Amino acid sequence: MAHANTIETMLARQDISDCIMRYARGIDRGDEALLLSCYWEDAIEVHGPAYNGPAVPYLKEAAGRMRQNQPVMQHFIGNVHIEFDGSDTAFVETYILTFARFPKDGEEFDTLTGARAFDRFERREGEWRIAHRRAVFDWNRDAPASETWCLGAFDTAHPDMVMGRKAPEDLTYQRG
Template sequence: MSLSSSRDPEIQALLDKQAIQEVLVRYLRGADRADADLIRRCYHPDATEDHGGTYSGTASDYVDMITPNIGKAKVLSHAISNILIELESDSLAFSECYITTFGRCKKDGEYFDTLTLARAFDRFERRNSEWRIAARRMAWEWNHEMPVTENWGRGLIAPDPSVLVRGAKKPLDIIYQR
């Protein structure tokens, strides 16, 4: 008898949903920190990725494709919300979540800020006692671009922004300095 089958089904459902939510959040940490290994561990090795018109194929090839670009982003920040996880069985689940992304990009020599909302639809499978994404599909909701106006609340947040500890890519970010 497995440990999960000896638990109260409602408790096991909560544990499964928490494990899936942690995969979703870990994926976004990997994107923000340009940590390809962390992103890759969110998928099963044979997973597929349909990125809503920008890519369709294996998740592994998708991670290889995006890693150079996310590593170049001066600022990249993802926030996850509206997470809904539906457990179909002890080894199959479906999730929907909203992903809001802020990015500072450069095109034609000019920096601009971009804010985007997308939804991720994932099929999760538990294999070898571990939940990971088996298939992902994305749907794009909206995008807003604006000029760079970073001034830290007109000085109210940080009168001298040069002293701020800033987020960084792997391995320089504080999360890798435990």
């Protein structure tokens, strides 16, 4: 049900959107503190058959796995639909496109997944965070990795070629 925006709801929408973007950055960079800032301590995460339970242990394990294994991963945020239920609860559907590279039987595979997150956000003491997240998987495409960096146009050994890394070594954590 659509409601007229007020200054309060516009600020809430921005806070919720910022939280969703922090999640994408946090998971891709393996930044545990950033991930934990997106969820309430008592939040629940339902991530398909991979996990169903308290969010904090899931987030800590995921961040550790990202830092240890250094997988290539990017979450792209698409449509975000926010419906408020009172002044301190919002139901949010977020479209997510995820690229990841995983090894299987000694070979690297690229996987592209279209999914959505269905979140219940709660505002506590003025701050919006995820209280409950349930992932919905819409489609997936897996293929053997084939990385030639624009058919060789980019030299990954060149000193000006900045490659993505995990936190805190990634360029996004540097200031100056």
